[in-house]
Amino acid sequence: MNIYIEALIAFHIILGAFFIFVGSFGMIKLPELMSRLHGPSKATTLGVGGFLVGSMIHFGATEGRISIQEILITFFLFITAPVTAHFIAKAYMHAELKPEKLPKPDGRYGWNTYASVEDVKLAAREQATGSDLQG
Template sequence: MTEIANVFIIVFILLGAFFILVAAFGVIRLPDVYTRNHAASKSATLGVLCVLLGTLLFFYFKDGYFNSRVVLGIIFIFLTSPIAGHLIGRAAYNSGVKLWDKSIRDDLKNVSKAKDTAGKGQ
């Protein structure tokens, strides 16, 4: 394996570990379900993708082996994690989970009121 490949592998894995660590701190320290959801879905997704990309490069440069399972894992995480984060946030909002006290605005407030009045008129 070349030194340049080693550097790329190490950078991807360490960058992924950093993003996962930031996501863990975000889930622990952030005040409400919406900001925690944002930390978990964005940072953890990017972290896992970087670690899997580093793993893919490691096996490719070490053994000359292209691991299709890792590619499928990357695609699966890339597609499902943002959708899951969106649905968790939407379910929390529709369940009436309150925003953090210091939140500046609620963009969905007017949308949900419009849906309620439109549904009652039918």
């Protein structure tokens, strides 16, 4: 194989390895769960994307065909990583955080995780009628 293509593949693999390492390193270094969420969900996903670009170039150079499965893996990872980060944040807020530590949103209702069912129904009815029900 050409030396430049080999260098390109090696560069992508090293870049991916660096991001995966940094992602997990951030998970053990930072003090709180909400800070620890940032590392794995973003840096690790990008690292796997780097590996996949390297593998696409590798299989394109050796076997001469373009395989789309790597793009599909990256696509699935980019779609599901925010979902898991959001879920973990929400479950942590529900279990550990008290609502007084968070800033309040504009309007009269709090955040969705702490709201009761009556609050949500009242908010929906107020939006539907467009008027102020509680005065």
